[in-house]
Amino acid sequence: GENVEQHPSTLSVQEGDSAVIKCTYSDSASNYFPWYKQELGKRPQLIIDIRSNVGEKKDQRIAVTLNKTAKHFSLHITETQPEDSAVYFCAASSPGSSNTGKLIFGQGTTLQVKP
């Protein structure tokens, strides 16, 4: 079945350093890959997404790369700040038979940015 693996499960960095979170997916038909940030007790919020026809996308300090051949995508956060501390989830969406747009999520990465 559809599966998304996410690593690492926890990541601790010093303020100003970069953080990288990696995900792999199993369904080769997946064509949409969003990343969500979830702060403690709050709802998941989309921070960036990428479509399968794009290899890289950047938004200020956040970038996502996609390697369709390897079925692998990554989140890069540069110049990390304490407010970046949260749980980050990758997800993949496949057209499927009914084109639902449902998301298959990874297990999450708890990012801690130390001041």
Next chain:
Amino acid sequence: DTGVSQNPRHKITKRGQNVTFRCDPISEHNRLYWYRQTLGQGPEFLTYFQNEAQLEKSRLLSDRFSAERPKGSFSTLEIQRTEQGDSAMYLCASSLGRGVYNEQFFGPGTRLTVL
């Protein structure tokens, strides 16, 4: 607040009782999703509505679970004869558009505790 809203935010119930949750999506969003999130895990897809039609249900959705979206606006998720394993955060998300390239906006969730 024009975001996705969910009620109640917290529900504590005894095993064997029935519970019902409500989700109000963003106005005019034709797509509505229910996910379940347990501690330390990513959200898991439960079911999907396009307007009032329920087009996909996960295998996770046992026959004790039922969801409706009678007028294509708000949705309800009912769990009958609750079990301790049903304890989780139930998240609702909505989106606008077709295909998989559509941002899903999440509600704050309903946290269910089954004693």
